[in-house]
Amino acid sequence: MTAREVAFLLDVLPPPPATVLDVACGSGRHARALLERGYRVTGVELEPRVGVIARAAGVTVHELDMRALRELEGTFDAVMCMWASFGWFDEATNADVFAQMAEKTASNGALVLDVYDPSWFRAHQGQHIIERGGRRTEELKHVVGARLFTTLDYGDGHNDDFSWQLYEPHELVALGETAELTCETICAGFDVRSSPRGEVARMQAVFRRPGTRLDAEP
Template identity: 40%
Template sequence: MTSTTPTVDYAADWFDRFAHPIDDERTAREAAFVDSVVPAECRLLDCCCGTGRHAHALAERCHTVVGFDRSPVALTTARAGASDARFVRGDVRALPFPERSFDAAVCLWQSFGYFDAPTNRAVLAALARRLRPAGRLVLDVYHREFFEAHTGTRTFQIDGVGVTETKTMAGDRLSVRLEYDDDAPDDRFEWQLFAPDDLRTLADDVGLRTVDACSDFDEAESPTPETPRMQFVFEREC
C-alpha cells in the first residue's frame, strides 16, 4: 500500500477493548524506562498518545507533557485524567508545534509507520525537528523479522467478545484485521515495519543518532527476531 491516507480504522470502542485491560504496573514500567532516558523534568511530546496512559504517568514524574492524537474518542478519555498533562488533537503529518520546542518526544505502542515509506520518513523528520539539540526521541515499534515469521489467523476472547485476528505481511508492510462476534465494525491496521538496522539508517538520515535499542522496555534486552517489539532511543544531533 502506498497511499498517504492513514491505514488504520478504529471502531469507536477499540480503546476500551484493548487499552483498558493494560494494568497500571505495565504502564509504570514503561514510563520508568522513558523517564530514565530523557532529560529530567523536561518538556515532552507524547505523539499518538491515545487515551493518555503514558502522558499521565510521565506527567506524574514531573515532566511537562503535551499529548497529541487524532482520535477525539481517545482524547476525551485522556483529558479526564488527573495529571497536569495537556492534550491537543491533530494529524501527525502536520504537527502544530514550533521546531525545537521539546526536550523529548515519545511515540509508543506501535504508533509509527502508518503511512507509505516517504511519508513515514517525513513524520520522523518532523519529530526530529521538534526536538531541541540533544533532545531525545523514544520509539516503541514492531520488529519486522518477528512478524515475518508470525502471520496467520488466531481467535481469542476479550471482555467476553470473540475476536478473530488475521495478520499478513507483504514486503515490509504488516496488515492486521480484527473481526468481532458482537457485530461491531471490523478494525483494520497497516504499518511499514522495520528491522533494527533499517530503523537506525532511517533515523540517521533525518538527523537522529541512535543512543540505545532494546526490547521489553529493558535496556539489558537487545532486539531479536524472537521479540515482537523493540524500543529505540534517538538523540537529535544538532
C-alpha cells in the first residue's frame, strides 16, 4: 500500500526539491520515501518512540502536537497528513488544526489529507476479527452522527478506544474555503480518477493555495 500512496503523493505534490511538512509522521513511512526522491521533508510527531525511526532515516522530526503547528517557523511547499491522522479531536479543534496546516502551506503549495470515508464506515459497522502475526484482536466500530468510535479488544484484558470526526466531501471543501485554499480533487483509493463512493475506507483531498509562481511570465 505504501508504494501506491507514495505514487499518489508524487503526482499531487510540487516536484522535488520541494519542502514538505508531514503532520503526524509516525515512523516516517511516507516521509522517508519522499526524502529518497529528493524532497526536503520535515516531520511532526508527538510520540517519540516512533518519531525516532523517521529521524534515524534522515527526516527532520519535531516532537510536537499537531495542535501546535504555529510553533514551527516558516511555510512549506507542501503539507500532508496521512493515514487518517486528521479528525482525532472535537470539531472546533479539528478545524483549528486544519487552519494551522493551511497557514503552513506556502503560496502555490499543496495540502494533502488522507481521511476516512463516512459512507464506508456507515456500511461496515459492528464487530470484526483481525488476525495478524498470530494475534487475534476483536474490533468493534460504530458511527454516531459524524463521529466514528472504534474499540480494539486484544483478548488479554486490555482495550483501546479511539474516535474520529468524519467529514463528507463537501465539508472538506468548506474547510478549504475557510482557510482560503482551493480543493483541487477529492478521490478514493489514492486514484485521482476515482470518486469516493463508500467502496474503500479512505479518501484523499488535495488543496492548493493560490499564488504567483516565481518563474511566471510578467
